[in-house]
Amino acid sequence: MNLYAISAIYRFEMARTGRTLFQSIISPVISTSLYFVVFGAAIGSRISEVDGVSYGAFIVPGLIMLSLLTQSLSNASFGIYFPRFTGTIYEVLSAPVSYLEIVIAYVGAAATKSIIVGLIILATAGLFVPLEIQHPLWMLLFLVLTSVTFALFGFIIGIWAGNFEQLQLVPLLIVTPLAFLGGSFYSISMLPPAWQTVTLFNPVVYLISGFRWSFYGMADVGVGVSLAMTLLFLAICIAIVAWIFKTGYRLKS
Amino acid sequence: MSSILSISNLSKTYDSGFQALKAVNLEIERGELFALLGPNGAGKTTLISIICGIVTASSGKVTVDGHDIVRDFRAARSMIGLVPQELTTDAFETVWDTVNFSRGLFGKGKNPDLVERVLRDLSLWDKKDNRLMTLSGGMKRRVLIAKALAHEPRLLFLDEPTAGVDVELRRDMWRVVRRLQETGVTIILTTHYIEEAEDLADRVGVINKGEIILVENKAELMHKLGRKQLTLHLAEPITAIPDALAEHQLELNASGEALVYTYDTRGERTGITALLQDIHAAGIRFRDLNTKQSSLEEIFVDLVKAPS
Numbered sequence: 001m002n003l004y005a006i007s008a009i010y011r012f013e014m015a016r017t018g019r020t021l022f023q024s025i026i027s028p029v030i031s032t033s034l035y036f037v038v039f040g041a042a043i044g045s046r047i048s049e050v051d052g053v054s055y056g057a058f059i060v061p062g063l064i065m066l067s068l069l070t071q072s073l074s075n076a077s078f079g080i081y082f083p084r085f086t087g088t089i090y091e092v093l094s095a096p097v098s099y100l101e102i103v104i105a106y107v108g109a110a111a112t113k114s115i116i117v118g119l120i121i122l123a124t125a126g127l128f129v130p131l132e133i134q135h136p137l138w139m140l141l142f143l144v145l146t147s148v149t150f151a152l153f154g155f156i157i158g159i160w161a162g163n164f165e166q167l168q169l170v171p172l173l174i175v176t177p178l179a180f181l182g183g184s185f186y187s188i189s190m191l192p193p194a195w196q197t198v199t200l201f202n203p204v205v206y207l208i209s210g211f212r213w214s215f216y217g218m219a220d221v222g223v224g225v226s227l228a229m230t231l232l233f234l235a236i237c238i239a240i241v242a243w244i245f246k247t248g249y250r251l252k253s
Numbered sequence: 254m255s256s257i258l259s260i261s262n263l264s265k266t267y268d269s270g271f272q273a274l275k276a277v278n279l280e281i282e283r284g285e286l287f288a289l290l291g292p293n294g295a296g297k298t299t300l301i302s303i304i305c306g307i308v309t310a311s312s313g314k315v316t317v318d319g320h321d322i323v324r325d326f327r328a329a330r331s332m333i334g335l336v337p338q339e340l341t342t343d344a345f346e347t348v349w350d351t352v353n354f355s356r357g358l359f360g361k362g363k364n365p366d367l368v369e370r371v372l373r374d375l376s377l378w379d380k381k382d383n384r385l386m387t388l389s390g391g392m393k394r395r396v397l398i399a400k401a402l403a404h405e406p407r408l409l410f411l412d413e414p415t416a417g418v419d420v421e422l423r424r425d426m427w428r429v430v431r432r433l434q435e436t437g438v439t440i441i442l443t444t445h446y447i448e449e450a451e452d453l454a455d456r457v458g459v460i461n462k463g464e465i466i467l468v469e470n471k472a473e474l475m476h477k478l479g480r481k482q483l484t485l486h487l488a489e490p491i492t493a494i495p496d497a498l499a500e501h502q503l504e505l506n507a508s509g510e511a512l513v514y515t516y517d518t519r520g521e522r523t524g525i526t527a528l529l530q531d532i533h534a535a536g537i538r539f540r541d542l543n544t545k546q547s548s549l550e551e552i553f554v555d556l557v558k559a560p561s
Binding site: 012015088091092096097098252 | 268307326327331335344345354
Protein backbone atom coordinates (compact mmCIF):
# COMPACT_ATOMS: atom_id res chain seq x y z
CA MET A 1 0.00 0.00 0.00
CA ASN A 2 1.45 3.36 -1.09
CA LEU A 3 0.51 5.28 2.05
CA TYR A 4 2.60 8.29 1.04
CA ALA A 5 0.54 8.62 -2.14
CA ILE A 6 -2.77 8.28 -0.31
CA SER A 7 -1.60 10.90 2.16
CA ALA A 8 -0.38 13.23 -0.64
CA ILE A 9 -3.70 13.12 -2.53
CA TYR A 10 -5.73 13.33 0.67
CA ARG A 11 -3.79 16.36 1.92
CA PHE A 12 -3.96 17.98 -1.51
CA GLU A 13 -7.74 17.65 -1.52
CA MET A 14 -8.09 18.85 2.05
CA ALA A 15 -5.84 21.84 1.26
CA ARG A 16 -8.28 22.71 -1.53
CA THR A 17 -11.01 22.89 1.11
CA GLY A 18 -8.83 25.23 3.14
CA ARG A 19 -8.35 27.49 0.13
CA THR A 20 -12.07 27.52 -0.60
CA LEU A 21 -13.21 27.70 3.00
CA PHE A 22 -16.23 29.85 2.25
CA GLN A 23 -17.50 27.68 -0.56
CA SER A 24 -16.67 24.40 1.18
CA ILE A 25 -17.80 24.95 4.74
CA ILE A 26 -19.25 28.35 5.48
CA SER A 27 -21.65 28.37 2.53
CA PRO A 28 -23.51 25.14 3.46
CA VAL A 29 -23.67 26.31 7.08
CA ILE A 30 -25.25 29.60 6.05
CA SER A 31 -27.76 27.95 3.71
CA THR A 32 -28.71 25.39 6.38
CA SER A 33 -29.14 28.14 8.95
CA LEU A 34 -31.52 29.83 6.53
CA TYR A 35 -33.53 26.59 6.32
CA PHE A 36 -33.84 26.63 10.12
CA VAL A 37 -34.89 30.26 10.14
CA VAL A 38 -37.54 29.69 7.45
CA PHE A 39 -38.79 26.16 8.15
CA GLY A 40 -37.87 25.86 11.80
CA ALA A 41 -38.68 29.24 13.30
CA ALA A 42 -41.00 31.02 10.83
CA ILE A 43 -43.11 28.23 9.31
CA GLY A 44 -42.26 25.50 11.83
CA SER A 45 -43.87 27.36 14.69
CA ARG A 46 -47.21 27.00 12.86
CA ILE A 47 -46.68 23.27 12.19
CA SER A 48 -47.66 20.73 14.79
CA GLU A 49 -45.19 18.23 16.24
CA VAL A 50 -44.32 15.11 14.23
CA ASP A 51 -44.54 12.00 16.44
CA GLY A 52 -43.81 14.11 19.50
CA VAL A 53 -40.86 15.94 17.97
CA SER A 54 -41.06 19.66 17.20
CA TYR A 55 -40.96 20.38 13.48
CA GLY A 56 -37.73 22.38 13.84
CA ALA A 57 -35.98 19.41 15.47
CA PHE A 58 -37.64 16.94 13.08
CA ILE A 59 -35.99 18.46 10.02
CA VAL A 60 -32.46 18.47 11.53
CA PRO A 61 -31.47 14.93 10.36
CA GLY A 62 -32.95 15.60 6.92
CA LEU A 63 -31.08 18.87 6.56
CA ILE A 64 -27.80 17.29 7.64
CA MET A 65 -28.40 14.44 5.19
CA LEU A 66 -29.25 16.92 2.42
CA SER A 67 -25.93 18.70 2.91
CA LEU A 68 -24.05 15.44 3.35
CA LEU A 69 -25.32 14.10 0.02
CA THR A 70 -24.66 17.25 -1.97
CA GLN A 71 -21.28 17.96 -0.34
CA SER A 72 -19.98 14.40 -0.75
CA LEU A 73 -21.12 14.37 -4.33
CA SER A 74 -19.76 17.76 -5.35
CA ASN A 75 -16.45 17.42 -3.48
CA ALA A 76 -15.66 14.02 -4.95
CA SER A 77 -16.87 14.80 -8.46
CA PHE A 78 -14.96 18.07 -8.61
CA GLY A 79 -11.89 16.50 -6.98
CA ILE A 80 -11.42 13.96 -9.79
CA TYR A 81 -12.93 15.98 -12.64
CA PHE A 82 -10.66 19.01 -12.21
CA PRO A 83 -7.37 17.12 -12.74
CA ARG A 84 -8.97 15.49 -15.76
CA PHE A 85 -9.97 18.91 -17.05
CA THR A 86 -6.57 20.53 -16.48
CA GLY A 87 -4.60 17.44 -17.54
CA THR A 88 -2.80 17.04 -14.22
CA ILE A 89 -4.38 13.59 -13.90
CA TYR A 90 -1.35 12.36 -15.90
CA GLU A 91 0.68 12.48 -12.72
CA VAL A 92 -1.69 10.27 -10.72
CA LEU A 93 -2.02 7.80 -13.59
CA SER A 94 1.74 7.55 -14.04
CA ALA A 95 2.50 7.19 -10.32
CA PRO A 96 3.02 3.86 -8.56
CA VAL A 97 -0.46 4.07 -7.11
CA SER A 98 -3.13 1.38 -7.28
CA TYR A 99 -6.71 2.16 -8.19
CA LEU A 100 -7.80 1.30 -4.67
CA GLU A 101 -5.35 3.83 -3.26
CA ILE A 102 -6.60 6.52 -5.65
CA VAL A 103 -10.20 5.87 -4.58
CA ILE A 104 -9.34 5.79 -0.88
CA ALA A 105 -7.57 9.14 -1.17
CA TYR A 106 -10.11 11.05 -3.26
CA VAL A 107 -13.23 9.51 -1.71
CA GLY A 108 -11.74 9.67 1.78
CA ALA A 109 -11.04 13.39 1.42
CA ALA A 110 -14.50 14.13 0.00
CA ALA A 111 -16.19 12.10 2.73
CA THR A 112 -14.10 13.79 5.42
CA LYS A 113 -15.12 17.23 4.19
CA SER A 114 -18.80 16.36 4.05
CA ILE A 115 -18.71 14.79 7.52
CA ILE A 116 -17.08 17.97 8.85
CA VAL A 117 -19.84 19.99 7.18
CA GLY A 118 -22.47 17.62 8.61
CA LEU A 119 -21.11 17.95 12.12
CA ILE A 120 -20.91 21.75 11.80
CA ILE A 121 -24.54 21.83 10.66
CA LEU A 122 -25.46 19.62 13.61
CA ALA A 123 -23.74 22.07 15.95
CA THR A 124 -25.44 24.98 14.17
CA ALA A 125 -28.83 23.25 14.54
CA GLY A 126 -28.20 23.01 18.26
CA LEU A 127 -28.30 26.81 18.35
CA PHE A 128 -31.85 26.84 16.95
CA VAL A 129 -33.56 23.76 18.35
CA PRO A 130 -33.08 21.38 21.31
CA LEU A 131 -31.35 18.24 20.00
CA GLU A 132 -31.31 14.69 21.25
CA ILE A 133 -29.38 11.81 19.74
CA GLN A 134 -30.71 8.51 21.05
CA HIS A 135 -28.29 6.30 19.11
CA PRO A 136 -25.05 8.27 18.58
CA LEU A 137 -23.07 5.30 17.19
CA TRP A 138 -25.78 4.58 14.64
CA MET A 139 -25.81 8.26 13.78
CA LEU A 140 -22.05 8.17 13.11
CA LEU A 141 -22.43 4.94 11.14
CA PHE A 142 -25.08 6.45 8.86
CA LEU A 143 -23.05 9.66 8.60
CA VAL A 144 -19.92 7.80 7.47
CA LEU A 145 -21.69 5.27 5.23
CA THR A 146 -23.73 7.93 3.48
CA SER A 147 -20.82 10.29 2.96
CA VAL A 148 -18.59 7.50 1.60
CA THR A 149 -21.34 6.16 -0.64
CA PHE A 150 -22.15 9.55 -2.13
CA ALA A 151 -18.47 10.45 -2.42
CA LEU A 152 -18.09 7.27 -4.49
CA PHE A 153 -21.13 8.30 -6.51
CA GLY A 154 -19.54 11.73 -7.00
CA PHE A 155 -16.27 10.11 -8.04
CA ILE A 156 -18.18 8.20 -10.73
CA ILE A 157 -19.85 11.40 -11.94
CA GLY A 158 -16.48 13.20 -11.97
CA ILE A 159 -15.05 10.52 -14.21
CA TRP A 160 -18.12 10.32 -16.44
CA ALA A 161 -18.59 14.07 -16.90
CA GLY A 162 -17.29 15.47 -20.16
CA ASN A 163 -17.76 19.10 -19.17
CA PHE A 164 -18.73 21.30 -16.25
CA GLU A 165 -22.39 21.24 -17.27
CA GLN A 166 -22.54 17.45 -16.99
CA LEU A 167 -20.72 17.72 -13.68
CA GLN A 168 -23.63 19.77 -12.32
CA LEU A 169 -26.34 17.83 -14.11
CA VAL A 170 -26.72 14.80 -11.84
CA PRO A 171 -26.52 16.71 -8.53
CA LEU A 172 -29.00 19.33 -9.72
CA LEU A 173 -31.49 17.23 -11.63
CA ILE A 174 -31.40 13.95 -9.72
CA VAL A 175 -29.83 14.13 -6.28
CA THR A 176 -31.33 17.40 -5.02
CA PRO A 177 -34.90 16.43 -6.04
CA LEU A 178 -34.45 12.95 -4.55
CA ALA A 179 -33.16 14.47 -1.33
CA PHE A 180 -36.06 16.95 -1.11
CA LEU A 181 -38.61 14.23 -1.92
CA GLY A 182 -36.88 11.69 0.34
CA GLY A 183 -38.41 13.02 3.53
CA SER A 184 -35.96 15.75 4.51
CA PHE A 185 -38.83 18.03 5.53
CA TYR A 186 -41.62 15.55 6.18
CA SER A 187 -42.37 12.01 7.23
CA ILE A 188 -43.46 9.94 4.23
CA SER A 189 -46.40 8.77 6.35
CA MET A 190 -47.83 12.25 5.68
CA LEU A 191 -48.18 11.36 1.99
CA PRO A 192 -51.20 9.62 0.39
CA PRO A 193 -50.70 5.79 0.32
CA ALA A 194 -49.99 5.68 -3.43
CA TRP A 195 -47.22 8.28 -3.13
CA GLN A 196 -45.79 6.47 -0.13
CA THR A 197 -45.27 3.41 -2.36
CA VAL A 198 -43.66 5.55 -5.08
CA THR A 199 -41.41 7.20 -2.52
CA LEU A 200 -40.04 3.82 -1.43
CA PHE A 201 -38.21 3.68 -4.80
CA ASN A 202 -36.25 6.75 -3.75
CA PRO A 203 -33.01 5.51 -2.13
CA VAL A 204 -32.60 8.73 -0.16
CA VAL A 205 -35.72 7.83 1.87
CA TYR A 206 -33.79 5.00 3.52
CA LEU A 207 -30.76 7.20 4.32
CA ILE A 208 -32.87 9.93 5.92
CA SER A 209 -35.14 7.50 7.71
CA GLY A 210 -32.25 5.60 9.27
CA PHE A 211 -30.47 8.79 10.18
CA ARG A 212 -33.59 10.27 11.76
CA TRP A 213 -34.11 7.05 13.72
CA SER A 214 -30.63 7.45 15.23
CA PHE A 215 -31.76 10.87 16.54
CA TYR A 216 -35.32 10.33 17.72
CA GLY A 217 -35.96 6.58 17.49
CA MET A 218 -38.63 7.21 14.82
CA ALA A 219 -38.40 6.00 11.23
CA ASP A 220 -40.43 5.70 8.02
CA VAL A 221 -38.84 2.30 7.34
CA GLY A 222 -37.10 -0.13 9.67
CA VAL A 223 -33.54 0.78 10.58
CA GLY A 224 -32.33 -2.63 9.35
CA VAL A 225 -33.87 -1.94 5.95
CA SER A 226 -32.27 1.52 5.92
CA LEU A 227 -28.87 0.05 6.68
CA ALA A 228 -29.28 -2.71 4.10
CA MET A 229 -30.30 -0.22 1.38
CA THR A 230 -27.38 2.06 2.25
CA LEU A 231 -24.96 -0.86 2.02
CA LEU A 232 -26.57 -1.96 -1.26
CA PHE A 233 -26.07 1.50 -2.77
CA LEU A 234 -22.49 1.49 -1.48
CA ALA A 235 -21.87 -1.91 -3.09
CA ILE A 236 -23.29 -0.70 -6.42
CA CYS A 237 -21.00 2.35 -6.36
CA ILE A 238 -17.96 0.20 -5.50
CA ALA A 239 -18.79 -2.15 -8.38
CA ILE A 240 -19.07 0.74 -10.87
CA VAL A 241 -15.79 2.29 -9.66
CA ALA A 242 -14.08 -1.11 -9.97
CA TRP A 243 -15.39 -1.39 -13.53
CA ILE A 244 -14.15 2.13 -14.34
CA PHE A 245 -10.64 1.29 -13.27
CA LYS A 246 -10.66 -2.13 -14.87
CA THR A 247 -11.61 -0.68 -18.24
CA GLY A 248 -9.87 2.69 -17.85
CA TYR A 249 -13.20 4.31 -18.77
CA ARG A 250 -12.59 8.02 -19.53
CA LEU A 251 -9.26 7.83 -17.74
CA LYS A 252 -7.05 5.94 -20.15
CA SER A 253 -7.25 5.74 -23.91
CA MET B 254 25.73 -1.48 -20.81
CA SER B 255 22.49 -3.35 -19.95
CA SER B 256 19.02 -2.18 -20.97
CA ILE B 257 17.02 -0.18 -18.48
CA LEU B 258 14.02 -0.04 -20.81
CA SER B 259 13.00 -2.86 -23.05
CA ILE B 260 10.12 -2.54 -25.50
CA SER B 261 9.02 -5.48 -27.62
CA ASN B 262 6.33 -5.61 -30.28
CA LEU B 263 4.47 -2.70 -28.78
CA SER B 264 1.37 -1.70 -30.71
CA LYS B 265 -1.41 0.74 -30.05
CA THR B 266 -4.61 1.22 -31.97
CA TYR B 267 -6.98 3.85 -30.59
CA ASP B 268 -10.75 3.36 -30.50
CA SER B 269 -10.98 5.64 -33.54
CA GLY B 270 -9.06 2.99 -35.48
CA PHE B 271 -5.90 5.10 -35.70
CA GLN B 272 -2.85 2.91 -35.35
CA ALA B 273 -0.40 5.03 -33.38
CA LEU B 274 2.27 2.37 -32.85
CA LYS B 275 3.11 -0.62 -35.01
CA ALA B 276 5.08 -3.41 -33.31
CA VAL B 277 7.73 -1.11 -31.87
CA ASN B 278 10.92 -2.71 -30.58
CA LEU B 279 13.43 -0.62 -28.69
CA GLU B 280 16.17 -1.11 -26.10
CA ILE B 281 17.38 1.84 -24.04
CA GLU B 282 20.74 1.44 -22.40
CA ARG B 283 21.36 2.37 -18.81
CA GLY B 284 22.71 5.87 -18.36
CA GLU B 285 22.38 7.00 -21.96
CA LEU B 286 20.63 10.02 -23.35
CA PHE B 287 18.39 8.84 -26.13
CA ALA B 288 16.76 11.32 -28.46
CA LEU B 289 13.53 10.20 -30.05
CA LEU B 290 12.81 12.23 -33.12
CA GLY B 291 9.75 12.21 -35.26
CA PRO B 292 7.25 14.53 -36.91
CA ASN B 293 3.97 15.46 -35.24
CA GLY B 294 1.68 12.46 -34.86
CA ALA B 295 4.53 9.98 -35.34
CA GLY B 296 3.75 8.18 -32.07
CA LYS B 297 6.35 9.67 -29.72
CA THR B 298 3.93 10.76 -27.01
CA THR B 299 1.84 7.58 -27.31
CA LEU B 300 4.98 5.51 -26.79
CA ILE B 301 5.97 7.49 -23.70
CA SER B 302 2.41 7.48 -22.36
CA ILE B 303 2.20 3.68 -22.57
CA ILE B 304 5.50 3.24 -20.74
CA CYS B 305 4.36 5.63 -18.01
CA GLY B 306 0.92 4.03 -17.58
CA ILE B 307 -1.22 6.81 -19.02
CA VAL B 308 -2.25 4.94 -22.17
CA THR B 309 -3.03 1.22 -22.41
CA ALA B 310 -1.13 -0.74 -25.04
CA SER B 311 -3.07 -2.87 -27.52
CA SER B 312 -0.32 -5.51 -27.51
CA GLY B 313 3.33 -5.96 -26.73
CA LYS B 314 5.50 -5.83 -23.66
CA VAL B 315 7.48 -3.18 -21.83
CA THR B 316 9.86 -3.70 -18.93
CA VAL B 317 11.67 -1.07 -16.87
CA ASP B 318 14.78 -2.46 -15.27
CA GLY B 319 13.21 -5.91 -15.65
CA HIS B 320 9.88 -4.91 -14.13
CA ASP B 321 6.83 -5.41 -16.35
CA ILE B 322 4.92 -2.11 -16.57
CA VAL B 323 1.56 -3.86 -16.10
CA ARG B 324 2.19 -6.78 -13.73
CA ASP B 325 4.82 -5.01 -11.65
CA PHE B 326 3.67 -1.44 -12.21
CA ARG B 327 4.73 -0.15 -8.81
CA ALA B 328 8.38 -1.05 -9.20
CA ALA B 329 8.42 0.06 -12.84
CA ARG B 330 6.74 3.42 -12.30
CA SER B 331 8.77 4.21 -9.17
CA MET B 332 11.82 4.43 -11.43
CA ILE B 333 10.22 6.72 -14.00
CA GLY B 334 9.95 10.47 -14.08
CA LEU B 335 7.85 12.16 -16.74
CA VAL B 336 7.93 15.74 -17.95
CA PRO B 337 4.87 15.97 -20.18
CA GLN B 338 4.62 17.97 -23.34
CA GLU B 339 1.67 20.06 -22.19
CA LEU B 340 2.07 22.68 -19.47
CA THR B 341 -0.31 20.95 -17.10
CA THR B 342 0.00 22.32 -13.60
CA ASP B 343 -2.38 23.13 -10.82
CA ALA B 344 -3.17 26.82 -10.51
CA PHE B 345 -3.46 27.49 -6.81
CA GLU B 346 -0.73 25.27 -5.36
CA THR B 347 2.65 26.73 -4.48
CA VAL B 348 5.82 25.47 -6.16
CA TRP B 349 7.00 23.92 -2.91
CA ASP B 350 3.71 22.11 -2.27
CA THR B 351 3.33 20.75 -5.78
CA VAL B 352 6.87 19.34 -5.88
CA ASN B 353 6.39 17.71 -2.47
CA PHE B 354 3.04 16.35 -3.67
CA SER B 355 4.80 14.62 -6.55
CA ARG B 356 7.37 13.09 -4.22
CA GLY B 357 4.62 11.70 -1.98
CA LEU B 358 2.65 10.42 -4.94
CA PHE B 359 5.62 8.31 -5.96
CA GLY B 360 5.81 6.74 -2.52
CA LYS B 361 8.66 8.75 -1.05
CA GLY B 362 8.71 10.35 2.39
CA LYS B 363 9.49 14.00 2.96
CA ASN B 364 12.99 15.14 2.07
CA PRO B 365 13.14 18.94 2.21
CA ASP B 366 16.89 19.00 1.47
CA LEU B 367 16.44 17.11 -1.76
CA VAL B 368 13.48 19.21 -2.86
CA GLU B 369 15.47 22.35 -2.09
CA ARG B 370 18.38 21.08 -4.19
CA VAL B 371 16.07 20.29 -7.11
CA LEU B 372 14.47 23.72 -6.91
CA ARG B 373 17.84 25.47 -6.69
CA ASP B 374 19.19 23.48 -9.65
CA LEU B 375 16.24 24.67 -11.70
CA SER B 376 16.48 28.27 -10.46
CA LEU B 377 13.10 27.91 -8.78
CA TRP B 378 14.14 28.37 -5.17
CA ASP B 379 13.15 32.02 -4.99
CA LYS B 380 9.75 31.07 -6.44
CA LYS B 381 9.05 28.25 -3.99
CA ASP B 382 6.21 30.08 -2.25
CA ASN B 383 4.67 31.41 -5.47
CA ARG B 384 1.40 29.99 -6.68
CA LEU B 385 1.75 28.18 -9.98
CA MET B 386 -0.71 30.44 -11.77
CA THR B 387 1.59 33.41 -11.17
CA LEU B 388 4.52 31.79 -13.01
CA SER B 389 5.51 32.32 -16.63
CA GLY B 390 5.33 29.46 -19.12
CA GLY B 391 9.06 28.87 -18.86
CA MET B 392 8.90 28.72 -15.08
CA LYS B 393 5.99 26.29 -15.22
CA ARG B 394 8.10 24.10 -17.50
CA ARG B 395 10.83 24.11 -14.85
CA VAL B 396 8.25 23.18 -12.21
CA LEU B 397 7.20 20.19 -14.30
CA ILE B 398 10.83 19.09 -14.44
CA ALA B 399 11.18 19.60 -10.68
CA LYS B 400 8.06 17.49 -10.09
CA ALA B 401 9.45 14.73 -12.28
CA LEU B 402 12.76 14.78 -10.39
CA ALA B 403 11.25 14.97 -6.90
CA HIS B 404 11.23 11.19 -6.42
CA GLU B 405 14.75 10.67 -7.80
CA PRO B 406 13.83 8.70 -10.94
CA ARG B 407 16.36 6.52 -12.73
CA LEU B 408 14.62 6.87 -16.08
CA LEU B 409 13.47 10.32 -17.11
CA PHE B 410 11.19 11.12 -20.03
CA LEU B 411 11.39 14.64 -21.35
CA ASP B 412 8.59 15.05 -23.86
CA GLU B 413 9.55 18.17 -25.77
CA PRO B 414 10.71 19.97 -22.63
CA THR B 415 11.93 23.07 -24.39
CA ALA B 416 8.91 23.71 -26.60
CA GLY B 417 8.07 27.40 -26.35
CA VAL B 418 11.00 28.09 -24.07
CA ASP B 419 13.40 30.97 -24.71
CA VAL B 420 17.04 30.39 -25.63
CA GLU B 421 18.46 31.19 -22.21
CA LEU B 422 16.07 28.87 -20.42
CA ARG B 423 16.68 26.15 -22.98
CA ARG B 424 20.40 26.30 -22.31
CA ASP B 425 19.72 26.16 -18.57
CA MET B 426 17.67 23.03 -19.11
CA TRP B 427 20.35 21.41 -21.23
CA ARG B 428 22.78 22.06 -18.39
CA VAL B 429 20.42 20.35 -15.95
CA VAL B 430 19.93 17.44 -18.33
CA ARG B 431 23.66 16.93 -18.72
CA ARG B 432 24.14 17.03 -14.97
CA LEU B 433 21.39 14.47 -14.48
CA GLN B 434 23.00 12.18 -16.99
CA GLU B 435 26.27 12.49 -15.11
CA THR B 436 24.52 11.17 -12.00
CA GLY B 437 23.51 8.04 -13.91
CA VAL B 438 19.95 8.95 -14.85
CA THR B 439 18.84 7.52 -18.18
CA ILE B 440 17.12 10.18 -20.25
CA ILE B 441 14.76 9.84 -23.15
CA LEU B 442 14.20 13.11 -24.93
CA THR B 443 11.70 13.90 -27.61
CA THR B 444 12.18 17.19 -29.30
CA HIS B 445 11.46 19.25 -32.34
CA TYR B 446 14.73 21.09 -31.91
CA ILE B 447 17.11 18.84 -33.76
CA GLU B 448 20.10 20.77 -32.50
CA GLU B 449 19.08 19.68 -29.03
CA ALA B 450 19.40 16.04 -30.01
CA GLU B 451 22.58 16.77 -31.94
CA ASP B 452 24.07 18.49 -28.93
CA LEU B 453 22.92 16.18 -26.13
CA ALA B 454 22.12 12.69 -27.35
CA ASP B 455 24.25 9.57 -27.28
CA ARG B 456 21.87 7.73 -29.57
CA VAL B 457 19.10 8.83 -31.83
CA GLY B 458 15.90 7.01 -32.73
CA VAL B 459 13.59 8.15 -35.47
CA ILE B 460 9.92 7.25 -35.33
CA ASN B 461 7.54 7.87 -38.19
CA LYS B 462 3.95 6.75 -38.66
CA GLY B 463 4.16 4.54 -35.57
CA GLU B 464 7.29 2.70 -36.61
CA ILE B 465 10.84 3.05 -35.41
CA ILE B 466 12.66 3.50 -38.66
CA LEU B 467 16.13 3.98 -37.28
CA VAL B 468 18.10 3.68 -34.05
CA GLU B 469 21.70 4.65 -34.25
CA ASN B 470 24.58 6.06 -32.31
CA LYS B 471 24.46 9.76 -33.08
CA ALA B 472 28.03 10.08 -34.27
CA GLU B 473 27.71 6.97 -36.43
CA LEU B 474 24.39 8.17 -37.77
CA MET B 475 25.88 11.45 -38.85
CA HIS B 476 28.82 9.65 -40.32
CA LYS B 477 26.73 7.07 -42.15
CA LEU B 478 23.99 9.29 -43.40
CA GLY B 479 25.86 12.53 -43.39
CA ARG B 480 26.55 14.19 -46.66
CA LYS B 481 29.03 16.91 -47.33
CA GLN B 482 28.77 19.72 -49.73
CA LEU B 483 31.67 21.42 -51.42
CA THR B 484 30.87 24.93 -52.60
CA LEU B 485 33.14 26.55 -55.15
CA HIS B 486 32.80 30.33 -55.37
CA LEU B 487 33.62 31.23 -58.96
CA ALA B 488 35.87 34.10 -60.01
CA GLU B 489 33.40 34.92 -62.80
CA PRO B 490 29.75 33.93 -62.97
CA ILE B 491 28.62 31.37 -65.52
CA THR B 492 25.18 30.90 -67.05
CA ALA B 493 25.18 27.09 -67.30
CA ILE B 494 27.20 24.11 -66.15
CA PRO B 495 29.53 23.05 -68.97
CA ASP B 496 28.83 19.60 -70.50
CA ALA B 497 32.30 18.47 -69.50
CA LEU B 498 31.20 18.65 -65.85
CA ALA B 499 27.88 16.89 -66.31
CA GLU B 500 29.01 13.59 -64.74
CA HIS B 501 29.68 15.36 -61.41
CA GLN B 502 26.01 16.34 -60.99
CA LEU B 503 26.80 19.84 -59.85
CA GLU B 504 24.30 22.49 -58.92
CA LEU B 505 24.70 26.08 -59.99
CA ASN B 506 23.27 28.68 -57.66
CA ALA B 507 20.79 31.29 -58.86
CA SER B 508 23.36 34.03 -59.38
CA GLY B 509 25.70 31.70 -61.29
CA GLU B 510 28.52 32.54 -58.90
CA ALA B 511 28.84 29.22 -57.05
CA LEU B 512 28.93 25.54 -57.93
CA VAL B 513 27.78 23.07 -55.30
CA TYR B 514 29.04 19.50 -55.26
CA THR B 515 27.37 17.00 -52.90
CA TYR B 516 29.31 13.89 -51.94
CA ASP B 517 29.04 10.91 -49.64
CA THR B 518 31.52 10.83 -46.79
CA ARG B 519 31.24 7.04 -46.63
CA GLY B 520 32.61 6.57 -50.13
CA GLU B 521 36.22 5.53 -50.56
CA ARG B 522 36.52 8.15 -53.24
CA THR B 523 34.76 11.42 -52.85
CA GLY B 524 35.38 12.47 -56.46
CA ILE B 525 36.77 15.83 -55.40
CA THR B 526 40.13 15.40 -57.11
CA ALA B 527 38.55 14.48 -60.43
CA LEU B 528 36.06 17.35 -60.09
CA LEU B 529 38.77 19.92 -59.50
CA GLN B 530 40.79 18.59 -62.44
CA ASP B 531 37.73 18.77 -64.72
CA ILE B 532 36.92 22.29 -63.56
CA HIS B 533 40.47 23.36 -64.28
CA ALA B 534 40.30 21.70 -67.71
CA ALA B 535 37.01 23.50 -68.42
CA GLY B 536 38.77 26.81 -67.81
CA ILE B 537 36.65 27.73 -64.80
CA ARG B 538 38.50 29.57 -62.08
CA PHE B 539 37.31 29.87 -58.50
CA ARG B 540 38.27 32.35 -55.84
CA ASP B 541 37.21 30.43 -52.71
CA LEU B 542 35.79 27.13 -51.55
CA ASN B 543 34.22 25.71 -48.43
CA THR B 544 32.73 22.40 -47.25
CA LYS B 545 29.70 21.82 -45.04
CA GLN B 546 28.60 18.67 -43.16
CA SER B 547 24.86 18.00 -43.27
CA SER B 548 23.18 18.48 -39.92
CA LEU B 549 21.08 15.99 -37.99
CA GLU B 550 18.10 18.06 -39.00
CA GLU B 551 18.79 17.49 -42.70
CA ILE B 552 19.32 13.79 -42.04
CA PHE B 553 16.03 13.65 -40.13
CA VAL B 554 14.10 15.42 -42.86
CA ASP B 555 15.54 13.03 -45.45
CA LEU B 556 14.58 10.02 -43.34
CA VAL B 557 10.98 10.91 -42.66
CA LYS B 558 10.41 12.01 -46.23
CA ALA B 559 11.84 8.82 -47.68
CA PRO B 560 9.15 6.54 -49.15
CA SER B 561 8.45 3.67 -46.77
